[in-house]
Amino acid sequence: xxxxxxxxxxxxxxxxxxxxxxxxxxxxxxxxxxxxxxxxxxxxxxxxxxxxxxxxxxxxxxxxxxxxxxxxxxxxxxxxxxxxxxxxxxxxxxxxxxxxxxxxxxxxxxxxxxxxxxxxxxxxxxxxxxxxxxxxxxxxxxxxxxxxxxxxxxxxxxxxxxxxxxxxxxxxxxxxxxxxxxxxxxxxxxxxxxxxxxxxxxxxxxxxxxxxxxxxxxxxxxxxxxxxxxxxxxxxxxxx
Amino acid sequence: xxxxxxxxxxxxxxxxxxxxxxxxxxxxxxxxxxxxxxxxxxxxxxxxxxxxxxxxxxxxxxxxxxxxxxxxxxxxxxxxxxxxxxxxxxxxxxxxxxxxxxxxxxxxxxxxxxxxxxxxxxxxxxxxxxxxxxxxxxxxxxxxxxxxxxxxxxxxxxxxxxxxxxxxxxxxxxxxxxxxxxxxxxxxxxxxxxxxxxxxxxxxxxxxxxxxxxxxxxxxxxxxxxxxxxxxxxxxxxxxxxxxxxxxxxxxxxxxxxxxxxxxxxxxxxxxxxxxxxxxxxxxxxxxxxxxxxxxxxxxxxxxxxxxxxxxxxxxxxxxxxxxxxxxxxxxxxxxxxxxxxxxxxxxxxxxxxxxxxxxxxxxxxxxxxxxxxxxxxxxxxxxxxxxxxxxxxxxxxxxxxxxxxxxxxxxxxxxxxxxxxxxxxxxxxxxxxxxxxxxxxxxxxxxxxxxxxxxxxxxxxxxxxxxxxxxxxxxxxxxxxxxxxxxxxxxxxxxxxxxxxxxxxxxxxxxxxxxxx
Numbered sequence: 001x002x003x004x005x006x007x008x009x010x011x012x013x014x015x016x017x018x019x020x021x022x023x024x025x026x027x028x029x030x031x032x033x034x035x036x037x038x039x040x041x042x043x044x045x046x047x048x049x050x051x052x053x054x055x056x057x058x059x060x061x062x063x064x065x066x067x068x069x070x071x072x073x074x075x076x077x078x079x080x081x082x083x084x085x086x087x088x089x090x091x092x093x094x095x096x097x098x099x100x101x102x103x104x105x106x107x108x109x110x111x112x113x114x115x116x117x118x119x120x121x122x123x124x125x126x127x128x129x130x131x132x133x134x135x136x137x138x139x140x141x142x143x144x145x146x147x148x149x150x151x152x153x154x155x156x157x158x159x160x161x162x163x164x165x166x167x168x169x170x171x172x173x174x175x176x177x178x179x180x181x182x183x184x185x186x187x188x189x190x191x192x193x194x195x196x197x198x199x200x201x202x203x204x205x206x207x208x209x210x211x212x213x214x215x216x217x218x219x220x221x222x223x224x225x226x227x228x229x230x231x232x233x234x235x236x237x238x239x240x
Numbered sequence: 241x242x243x244x245x246x247x248x249x250x251x252x253x254x255x256x257x258x259x260x261x262x263x264x265x266x267x268x269x270x271x272x273x274x275x276x277x278x279x280x281x282x283x284x285x286x287x288x289x290x291x292x293x294x295x296x297x298x299x300x301x302x303x304x305x306x307x308x309x310x311x312x313x314x315x316x317x318x319x320x321x322x323x324x325x326x327x328x329x330x331x332x333x334x335x336x337x338x339x340x341x342x343x344x345x346x347x348x349x350x351x352x353x354x355x356x357x358x359x360x361x362x363x364x365x366x367x368x369x370x371x372x373x374x375x376x377x378x379x380x381x382x383x384x385x386x387x388x389x390x391x392x393x394x395x396x397x398x399x400x401x402x403x404x405x406x407x408x409x410x411x412x413x414x415x416x417x418x419x420x421x422x423x424x425x426x427x428x429x430x431x432x433x434x435x436x437x438x439x440x441x442x443x444x445x446x447x448x449x450x451x452x453x454x455x456x457x458x459x460x461x462x463x464x465x466x467x468x469x470x471x472x473x474x475x476x477x478x479x480x481x482x483x484x485x486x487x488x489x490x491x492x493x494x495x496x497x498x499x500x501x502x503x504x505x506x507x508x509x510x511x512x513x514x515x516x517x518x519x520x521x522x523x524x525x526x527x528x529x530x531x532x533x534x535x536x537x538x539x540x541x542x543x544x545x546x547x548x549x550x551x552x553x554x555x556x557x558x559x560x561x562x563x564x565x566x567x568x569x570x571x572x573x574x575x576x577x578x579x580x581x582x583x584x585x586x587x588x589x590x591x592x593x594x595x596x597x598x599x600x601x602x603x604x605x606x607x608x609x610x611x612x613x614x615x616x617x618x619x620x621x622x623x624x625x626x627x628x629x630x631x632x633x634x635x636x637x638x639x640x641x642x643x644x645x646x647x648x649x650x651x652x653x654x655x656x657x658x659x660x661x662x663x664x665x666x667x668x669x670x671x672x673x674x675x676x677x678x679x680x681x682x683x684x685x686x687x688x689x690x691x692x693x694x695x696x697x698x699x700x701x702x703x704x705x706x707x708x709x710x711x712x713x714x715x716x717x718x719x720x721x722x723x724x725x726x727x728x729x730x731x732x733x734x735x736x737x738x739x740x741x742x743x744x745x746x747x748x749x750x751x752x753x754x755x756x757x758x
Contacts, residue, residue: 088634106572108565194595194628194742201597205624212599212622218607219600221633 009033009050011041013060024109038062045071057083065097072098078119088222100174122172135216138207161203168227177224268478283325286313287332307362314366318373326370334363389486400497413494424473460491467498534567577705584712591632598626598661605640615653621660627741635713642706643672643733651676673732684723
């Protein structure tokens with residue numbers, strides 16, 4: 001996993017959390033760069049060309065969301081928000097400005113590490129999967145638009161369901177906000193989350209072994225949805 | 241404040257108003273004159289009738305008896321028409337007696353001196369009796385009016401004493417005034433949109449004197465404190481002094497009632513403030529205990545790890561690390577519960593609702609509490625045809641979180657936790673039950689009060705806010721939450737939410753073809 005040393009930039013003003021994060025990532029094979037303000041964070045991002053950035057939203061000199069937007073303007077580097085802010089609107093704002101994931105403070109170290117690694121893997125591999133996606137017992141051939149069970153039985157998706165699935169796949173296992181999903185599936189002039197929720201429900205019934213406890217299409221309440229691929233090595237990579 | 245609420249009209253308006261008032265006074269004088277002349281006319285008629293009655297019996301009846309008949313007429317008039325007409329009649333009667341019955345007949349001359357005496361005595365006696373009767377009658381009417389007034393005031397004050405607030409009081413007073421004075425009546429309090437003459441209203445408020453013209457303005461106040469105005473619109477007849485007094489007494493009653501209402505409001509506010517203060521104290525006490533305990537554990541474990549002299553093997557370090565993590569997590573939950581609670585307490589009815597699938601809310605909550613629930617078996621029963629519901633998702637998830645965390649905290653490992661949702665009589669019903677030890681107290685309602693915990697002081701962390709938050713969140717959606725012990729053992733919590741729903745089946749149909757939403 002860590003053939004080359006990944007560089008991680010941490011933009012965080014609290015010293016205790018800085019040192020915890022430093023220990024966590026240095027102990028797991030990262031080179032850690034720390035910036036305590038948004039301004040220094042942006043400079044460090046240009047200077048060190050990090051492979052991934054972790055941003056706290058409450059910075060002393062500027063809002064973290066603004067920093068995210070500024071970095072996103074010139075770089076596709078994966079951005080993880082690490083914040084105690086829990087308001088949905090703020091989280092949606094962060095995602096809309098280009099954040100890729102969100103970890104709530106107080107965080108659990110293993111979870112943060114796992115999310116960081118998942119993000120790096122995906123970023124390295126490239127975004128657009130055009131091969132066959134394996135979701136548990138279901139395989140999805142993105143280019144041929146064919147969904148099959150392991151036994152070879154075809155699962156019929158309606159065109160809209162297919163578009164939703166494509167959109168989720170396109171974002172990898174990043175969160176797709178409701179607004180983004182609706183825009184990508186129905187076009188820009190629609191604002192009805194009800195239909196989306198109904199279609200997600202029917203997609204789950206078709207793709208999930210237990211639709212009421214989904215393992216692949218996860219709800220990020222008030223924000224959007226996230227498609228989770230199996231990532232353990234036994235399954236091989238999600239995309240072939 | 242009141243004066244500003246009334247606003248000012250132009251001077252022109254005021255002048256025109258005084259002109260109108262003057263005209264009105266002239267008009268009412270004419271009315272009074274007409275009424276007076278009617279009464280005197282009636283007295284004259286009585287004189288004519290008496291004369292007509294007596295005439296056939298003359299001269300069989302002597303003059304004294306005829307004088308008696310006239311006297312009777314005077315008494316009758318005094319009873320019915322009052323003092324003035326009676327006096328007038330005494331005089332007319334004397335003239336009639338002289339003219340028709342005392343020789344020389346049909347002349348005002350008097351032959352005999354004794355007749356002059358008869359006439360004089362008749363006049364004086366009639367005059368005295370008339371006045372006497374009239375004044376008795378006046379007294380009687382006065383007493384009657386007083387009694388009526390007392391009755392009216394009593395009825396008003398009794399109704400006012402039952403009124404819960406100032407608005408009800410003013411409407412009661414206005415209704416009574418309308419009925420009794422048979423005219424439009426209204427009460428104006430500071431802040432009411434005025435539909436009355438500002439200049440006069442201001443003057444009445446300043447002087448405290450009632451004002452009578454087309455409309456009658458009476459101040460409502462006790463002493464120097466003026467609460468507003470009681471206004472009669474164009475009463476059918478000008479108010480007599482007695483009626484005006486009655487109206488003022490009305491205003492007085494209303495003023496007293498209003499003062500009482502203000503006083504009770506103040507008392508209520510003081511009570512609420514006191515309750516808040518005691519709540520804050522309880523909260524502080526509870527928080528400081530529940531925060532200090534995990535903090536002590538964290539500090540202790542941290543210092544132990546930092547202590548280089550004690551050689552900690554890997555296992556022990558991991559144990560301490562986990563302890564710190566767990567305690568910090570408990571504190572986070574506690575702090576966010578406290579924040580959530582104070583937020584809910586101050587939230588008014590403005591919910592930020594959106595359409596949500598019930599399953600997604602449950603899914604989200606289960607995922608949030610995965611670690612806490614790892615020892616329990618989760619049993620989900622969510623029908624596929626559950627509708628979308630219009631709710632504030634964070635609040636519903638908060639309810640689910642708190643109920644699930646409670647189940648995790650208060651049941652032993654291996655307990656089954658059932659989560660069910662259904663629609664029942666237009667309500668979304670979510671049930672969370674377990675087959676654990678059940679609720680410890682018989683009075684399950686008390687569980688939902690603030691700072692109430694099933695078991696007092698024990699090792700399980702929490703401030704007793706969880707269920708209070710659930711109740712507040714459910715009530716914000718117009719719903720309710722209840723708890724009971726299941727007959728087969730274990731606890732059951734049921735949340736009922738009468739929220740707008742939309743059946744998914746309509747869209748389901750569209751989905752098969754993807755026609756409509758595309």
